Amino acid sequence: MFVIWFLKPGTAFDIEFCRSAKVKKMVGAGWILSFCFLLVVNGVTVHASEELQPYRTSFHFQPLKNWINDPNGPMYFNGVYHLFYQYNPYGPLWGNISWGHSISYDLVNWFLLEPALSPKEPYDVKGCLSGSTTILDGLKPIILYTGQEVNDSQVQNLAFPKNFSDPLLKDWIKWSGNPILTPDNDIYPEQFRDPSTAWMGPDGKWRIVIGSEINGHGAALLYYSTNGISWTRSDKPLHFSSNISMWECPDFYPVSNLSKDGIDTSFQGNSTMHVLKASFNSSDYYVIGRYDPKVDQFHVVTNDFSVSNTQLRYDYGKFYASKTFYDDAKKRRVLWGWVAEVDDALDAIKRGWSGLQSFPRSIWFSATRKQLVQWPVDEIKKLRAKHVNMENRELMGGSLLEVPDIRGSQADIEVLFSLSNLSDAEMINSDIVDPQLLCEQKNVSQIGSFGPFGVLVLVSNNLDEQTAVFFRVFKGPNMFHVLMCSDQTRSSIAQTMGGNSMYGALLDLDPLHEKISLRSLIDHSIVESFGGHGLACITARVYPKLAIHEHAKLYVFNNGTKSVTLSSLNAWNMNKAQIVPMD
Ligand code: DQQ
Secondary structure (H helix, E strand, C coil): CCHHHHCCCCCHHHHHHHHCHHHHHHCCHHHHHHHHCEEECCCCEEECCHHHCCCCCCCCCCCCCEEEEEEEEEEEECCEEEEEEEEECCCCCCCCCEEEEEEECCCCCEEEEEEEECCCCCCCCCCEEEEEEEEECCCEEEEEEEEECCCCCEEEEEEEECCCCCCCCCCEEECCCCCCECCCCCCCCCCEECCCCCEECCCCCEEEEEEEEECCEEEEEEEEECCCCCCEECCCCCEEECCCCCCEEEEEEEEECCCCCCCCCCCCCCCEEEEEEEEECCEEEEEEEEEECCCCEEEECCCCCCCCCCCCECCCCCCEEEEEEEECCCCEEEEEEEECCCCCHHHHHHHCEECEECCCEEEEECCCCCCEEEEECHHHHHHEEEEEEEEEEEECCCEEEECCCCCCCEEEEEEEEECCCHHHCEECCCCCCCHHHHHHHCCCCCCCCCCCEEEEEEECCCCCCCEEEEEEEEECCCCEEEEEEEECCCCCCCCCHHHHCEEEEEECCCCCCCCEEEEEEEECCEEEEEEHHHCEEEEEECCCCCCCHHHCEEEEEECCCCCEEEEEEEEEEECCCCEEECC
């Protein structure tokens, strides 16, 4: 224990030392435990060897330690991807909120930089809260962020790079004229936050939305500016919804009607619809509509925002406060979301960290244009290692088939199921289905006719621990319903808060004519699943005790009475992404 006190907490040395196999051989296990499990109270820092850190992820973004929450201001600028995030540099719980900053050349491997913004000024002393970046004139990136003042009042601030020609944009300067916006009288001062990326209208003015609540209605307040610095409020919000409280982290952007390509936030043209996303009720809900930038009218064509399990959401599991950006290099729109822990603060203190970012996802419209489709960015493939393939296997009712040779704690798996003779599907007496409720009523051990079938991930030797991601097909009065569930109720033999959760979503596909696909990114304590080629996403956090590292197994199964064909299965071991401090 002696040496520890000479090390600066968090240096690469102590972490790398703990990982080193040589050291493990040199000294006894007990000594390693006490050496590597370092708890520094008051800036609570825990460093532990991988054995003690089975929940750290390998290819999902997280800093080396401490707390993170919302992704902030992601952007692609001068050949570099930037990801900022709500970060506590001093501990694993929310506090001292700064803008952590990391950069990447491929959205997979990351260099960690010093925080871009820290809470130091009267206008942000209680936190540099969420916000966005905008690249003015294609040349000048700026940050707009919310500062929390000493009295908790929220104001909007501006920061810009110290040196625009620094390719990494390491240093950011807060504008001397901050705050640039303060809450008007009709807004509670604690309910005015999270400015969006700006877009330009046909009049040459920039526009942003800011999350708020007016008279009990969640709202996206609209502001105009000619220079990105001075902003004035529009008479009416861009959009608001009754019966929903405070909207956080609004995001507003065009999506092409014609292709999967993403579109710059300021694009103007007929071939697009707009998406408005708002974060509330622990979920990221979105609506699709037509936006007329001449009069700033947004006409929603899907169901409007509501707190309902049938309302469109980016993700029906653990995913919040997300943010998109337009990636000019690959002509795509990329989505990041915060995936919080579901165990409690004491666990975070023991681990020394809390929170992850989802794997970045490309987004575009589904064929029906009634919803978005999401898919992990292609660069993930560079982490794929050993590959296992199976084709055309009949999965009779009660089948459990192990996927051999895959390290089930760190894998990417894609499966495709086909069903026939659906006339035998279980009947359901309504075409309005609450997927969350249905998954709760019918867990994985409840035998149906078509389903449950799917994958069991993070499975322990004796099957005591398992997380099931599965489908069931029902026949309603007028249509089939394809239900996707993620069942965490048996994910850990330890009783954790996450141990009780079940998530559900519906896939807008026709099982008579389409196969049912599932992709899951399994990364130690996160299972990020994409059903129907990305029509529905469910992200879960799990904390197995037995199914860790090389002890975690992977299966496909069918627990329905009807046979299902496994048309194809492809699974890969995943290599670890490099997430390292920049020298
Ligand atoms: N997180 C930030 C706020 C935002 C909330 C504070 C959403 O700006 O509204 O860390 O998770």
